[in-house]
Amino acid sequence: MASSKWLRPEVYPLFAAVGVAIGICGFQLVRNICINPEVRVSKETRAAGVLENFAEGEKYAEHAIRKFARNRSPEIMPAINSFFTDPSRS
Known part of the structure; x- marks a missing residue:
């Protein structure tokens, strides 16, 4: 009963837009952590300084x-x- 109240067809575009926004944010987060030269996750690379x-x-x-x-x-x-x-x- 409660699911039919919240999952109406009118909110599907909203779910899609929020899902795309979360996907873009996740992609940028992973991209920065993995290949950004200014981000250092491991202890050895952090010790190198600037x-x-x-x-x-x-x-x-x-x-x-x-x-x-x-x-x-x-x-x-x-x-x-x-x-x-x-x-x-x-």
């Missing part, structure tokens, strides 16, 4: 998504935007 390893930091910052989006226009739908804003189409 490392100036710029190549590792550059590799972390310049990931594949950033390289993919670097030379693209910051538009969600560029074809539709150019259709409505290009004066030569009139």
Whole structure:
């Protein structure tokens, strides 16, 4: 009886949105713990102090998504935007 009160079909999109947000947060947490050069989990690497390893930091910052989006226009739908804003189409 109580489950039908809380699990209505109207709340499924909310569950999906919250699930996606938790997934993104979890992915970023795991990414930072595993490959961020400034995060040191083991005792041996923490004892090293501040490392100036710029190549590792550059590799972390310049990931594949950033390289993919670097030379693209910051538009969600560029074809539709150019259709409505290009004066030569009139």
